[in-house]
Amino acid sequence: MSNYKSKQNKYKNLFILGIIWLLGALCDRIWFALDRSVPAWDQADYLTGSLNYWHALQNPQWFNQEWWQSFWLLSSKIPPLTYIVTAIVQNIFGIGPDQATLVMLFFSAILLSSVYGLGTVLFSETVGLWAAALCQILPALYLLRLEFLLDYPLAAVVTLSFFCLSVWRMTVDKGVFASFSFPTSPTPPTQWFWAAVFGLTLGLALMVKQTALFFLLTPIVWVGVGALRHRRWGRLLQLLGSLCFSVLVFGPWYRTNWLIILTSGKRATIDSAIAERQPGLDKLESWMYYWNQLPYQVSLPLLFVPLVSLLIWWGRSKFASENPKLETIPSSKANQQNSSLIWLLVFCIGGYFLSCLNVNKHERYVLPYLPAVTVLLAYGLTRWRSLFGQRVRWGTFGLAIILMLLNLFPVGGVVGGWMTQVLSPNSEHYPYMKAEFPHQQVIGQIIQTEPYLRSTLGVLPSTGEVNQHNFNYYGALQNFQVYGRQVGIRKKFVEQDARSLSWFVTKTGNQGPVKEAQALMVKTVEQGGNFQLNKSWNLPDNSQLMLYHQQTPTLEVRQTSQQNSQAKIALSQVIVPEKAPPGVPIPVSYEWSGSWDELQHGLVLLTWRKNGQIIPNTDSWIHDHGIAMGAMHPGAKKPEGTFQVIEKMAMLPPSTLAPGTYTLDAIYLNRLSGESYPLSVPKVTLQIDPQAPAIQAPELDLVTQLETLGAQLPKGTEAVTQVFDEVGRINQYDPIQDYLVQARLTLEYRLQHFTQNRDWAYALALANVLQRRVDGAIASLKQVTDLDPENPYAHAYLAFVQLYNWQPRTAEKSLEPSLAKNPNLPEFRVLSGVAALMQGNFVKAWKDLSTLRK
Numbered sequence: 001m002s003n004y005k006s007k008q009n010k011y012k013n014l015f016i017l018g019i020i021w022l023l024g025a026l027c028d029r030i031w032f033a034l035d036r037s038v039p040a041w042d043q044a045d046y047l048t049g050s051l052n053y054w055h056a057l058q059n060p061q062w063f064n065q066e067w068w069q070s071f072w073l074l075s076s077k078i079p080p081l082t083y084i085v086t087a088i089v090q091n092i093f094g095i096g097p098d099q100a101t102l103v104m105l106f107f108s109a110i111l112l113s114s115v116y117g118l119g120t121v122l123f124s125e126t127v128g129l130w131a132a133a134l135c136q137i138l139p140a141l142y143l144l145r146l147e148f149l150l151d152y153p154l155a156a157v158v159t160l161s162f163f164c165l166s167v168w169r170m171t172v173d174k175g176v177f178a179s180f181s182f183p184t185s186p187t188p189p190t191q192w193f194w195a196a197v198f199g200l201t202l203g204l205a206l207m208v209k210q211t212a213l214f215f216l217l218t219p220i221v222w223v224g225v226g227a228l229r230h231r232r233w234g235r236l237l238q239l240l241g242s243l244c245f246s247v248l249v250f251g252p253w254y255r256t257n258w259l260i261i262l263t264s265g266k267r268a269t270i271d272s273a274i275a276e277r278q279p280g281l282d283k284l285e286s287w288m289y290y291w292n293q294l295p296y297q298v299s300l301p302l303l304f305v306p307l308v309s310l311l312i313w314w315g316r317s318k319f320a321s322e323n324p325k326l327e328t329i330p331s332s333k334a335n336q337q338n339s340s341l342i343w344l345l346v347f348c349i350g351g352y353f354l355s356c357l358n359v360n361k362h363e364r365y366v367l368p369y370l371p372a373v374t375v376l377l378a379y380g381l382t383r384w385r386s387l388f389g390q391r392v393r394w395g396t397f398g399l400a401i402i403l404m405l406l407n408l409f410p411v412g413g414v415v416g417g418w419m420t421q422v423l424s425p426n427s428e429h430y431p432y433m434k435a436e437f438p439h440q441q442v443i444g445q446i447i448q449t450e451p452y453l454r455s456t457l458g459v460l461p462s463t464g465e466v467n468q469h470n471f472n473y474y475g476a477l478q479n480f481q482v483y484g485r486q487v488g489i490r491k492k493f494v495e496q497d498a499r500s501l502s503w504f505v506t507k508t509g510n511q512g513p514v515k516e517a518q519a520l521m522v523k524t525v526e527q528g529g530n531f532q533l534n535k536s537w538n539l540p541d542n543s544q545l546m547l548y549h550q551q552t553p554t555l556e557v558r559q560t561s562q563q564n565s566q567a568k569i570a571l572s573q574v575i576v577p578e579k580a581p582p583g584v585p586i587p588v589s590y591e592w593s594g595s596w597d598e599l600q601h602g603l604v605l606l607t608w609r610k611n612g613q614i615i616p617n618t619d620s621w622i623h624d625h626g627i628a629m630g631a632m633h634p635g636a637k638k639p640e641g642t643f644q645v646i647e648k649m650a651m652l653p654p655s656t657l658a659p660g661t662y663t664l665d666a667i668y669l670n671r672l673s674g675e676s677y678p679l680s681v682p683k684v685t686l687q688i689d690p691q692a693p694a695i696q697a698p699e700l701d702l703v704t705q706l707e708t709l710g711a712q713l714p715k716g717t718e719a720v721t722q723v724f725d726e727v728g729r730i731n732q733y734d735p736i737q738d739y740l741v742q743a744r745l746t747l748e749y750r751l752q753h754f755t756q757n758r759d760w761a762y763a764l765a766l767a768n769v770l771q772r773r774v775d776g777a778i779a780s781l782k783q784v785t786d787l788d789p790e791n792p793y794a795h796a797y798l799a800f801v802q803l804y805n806w807q808p809r810t811a812e813k814s815l816e817p818s819l820a821k822n823p824n825l826p827e828f829r830v831l832s833g834v835a836a837l838m839q840g841n842f843v844k845a846w847k848d849l850s851t852l853r854k
Helices: 002-034 040-057 065-073 083-092 103-122 127-138 139-144 151-171 188-206 212-229 232-273 284-298 300-322 331-356 361-380 389-409 411-421 439-450 466-477 492-501 518-528 597-599 702-710 715-734 736-753 758-770 774-787 790-804 807-820 828-837 841-854
Strands: 455-459 482-485 503-505 532-536 542-548 554-559 570-575 586-596 602-610 620-622 640-651 660-672 674-677 685-688
Touching: 002 103, 002 127, 002 139, 002 212, 002 389, 002 518, 040 065, 040 300, 040 466, 065 232, 083 103, 083 151, 083 828, 103 127, 103 151, 103 331, 103 361, 127 139, 127 361, 127 389, 139 284, 139 361, 139 389, 151 188, 151 212, 151 300, 151 331, 188 212, 188 232, 212 232, 212 361, 284 331, 284 361, 300 361, 300 620, 331 790, 361 389, 389 411, 389 841, 439 455, 439 466, 439 482, 439 532, 439 542, 455 466, 466 482, 466 503, 466 660, 482 542, 492 518, 492 715, 503 790, 503 828, 532 570, 586 597, 586 602, 597 602, 597 640, 602 736, 660 736, 702 715, 702 758, 774 790, 790 807, 790 828, 828 841
Parallel strands: 455 482, 455 503
Antiparallel strands: 503 542, 532 542, 554 640, 570 586, 586 640, 602 620, 602 660, 660 674, 660 685
């Protein structure tokens, strides 16, 4: 009979928990149905990330290692679990911002179930239900349920992991699981099961965001130290086993992206904190920041009423303990409750202080400890057993619901506004219900103007409503045909930015937190004469949005015939000046024709050689690239017929090139099939004359720029800094970095079929490194060391990539020629120290790394 009643109560509680989730879900979806806003910076960036994984999962290759490599590289800085789950949701319900936010309902279910389980395990089922209910009405939680950010999913998965850790911790203690239907003396399989589940959820938490460790580290250490102190070796072994299991979950992504994580972590924390002028760790303000935010995150009624209840209950319990005749709670139960309170405080306080160590602070960064706080608050609310206590509990809960509705919907008028300002300040978040923003129309206008091209839109303003991230997101919704990028943020790159993109967006009025160079960039676009206004739109704030297009487009793609397309590519016209000097860009125009597939997948290897000379020779230069720079985009479906592509580009003959008359040789290479064949070239000659005046030319194509940068690598450290500075610039112009693929495939072909050219080998290595093709990078750098064996930097580059690939012993051997030639160079010493450290040779690592301080 008791088992039947217990099972009945369990189903009743789960039914109540489902009702709590459903009511919260209805409130959230009503808010989204009313909201007509566009996602801001981070929200749009994360939404785009989910689309990237959605696209990748349309054609998964589960047993292809290269596919997995590219899959993990889709998000190099941010762990992708939220993106992946959202991709699955969008695969079911369709793509779009409203469909993507449905994933928050899934994470809400995880959060409420975990909080309910945590409250039940530590205290009682009543506490668990109240904690779940409070999670729905806590301002910090319900506000972030309405934003596509990582913090709410992180809070859900961290709470799940902490719940599993709590269950495992309690299974190894006797007699504490009567309320959770566990045996009082759990068997080892049960303990190992919960240890494995904790390891799984820990891995999942770290796949949501790296900061999950801020909240889970302290309880893990607490349990581990306790096991050591009491010599519970089995318990310690289970904990270590769970941690090893978690590595299997998060390891593949972190192993692939560990270097980017380290470098981007500094920018995201220290650099951002400096830019926002946040107080350092030596300031009390830095340590009190999250404490001061707590009343806003919880609301005053939900914070103070439970705390007062806890204080009164603690006072009464203390008085009762000092008077045994009045004691009503068994000592064993009191000890269990005290242990549970301490465990919750370990989690919350540990998470608080580790979060404070992050100098870049935001109130949402501590969201993961708030669900545990709701368990404490629920425990406080349920300390009142009397009728008065029940009225206080329900009154507080009802007031919190009213405050939530007043904060989310404009229904309270003056009185409601006054209530929220007093009792739940800084939590107003109404849906935007005014005129819609024209982002979709802007993307549609670009596609209508250039239907066969993938376009990059330079977004010059940076406000919450108009920024590069949300234009990029709406472009991604249109089959990834338009990408938004912020350019014009560095003065020295303004001219190159303006010459490298065909589309720009500007606006009047507020420009957002843009830098000084932005005004110069806007002036260059609007008044420089190279762009014309394509279309404009009125924005809801009475400002105007303007779309500018290049007057003379660099690329043109036209459909010339609907009939059967020709089998091979034809080069029908090449336009160059009669004469030009070496060492400066020369304008050139190529006109190609052929079928869509042959053009879209086509790479061309163009060699300008001295008339009468045989390839290879020193009197030549190359102008390899993808047809239309790889920017041909099929749109919704692949076009049929014959197409014409006109490229207006620039090429760069070497400054050491001998004077004379040069002619063109061309080879076609299909990037998918590998098929290649020579192309007939129309009669064209170019005279290289050092005395000829320089001719105004477009910006160099990105492949040529990459090859020029690769030729600088033999110079060493200073050249590397410049190279990566320039790479950061040109990556903005080609958001999918297809120019790296073009350079890699054409250079591989040349090195295999033409000659072993040192500069080509360096450029190929650079292309592989930037694509993070580790095996390819190692192979190309080995080729570099063969072609440039006396250059110590060549061997150091190879050692660096091997360290990145976790091959310290091989890297140490590769570094030997570098250290032999220049043993005191700091960069070589760092690589040597890291190689020693990764092999566990701490003495050598200390010796190498300590020399840097001298």
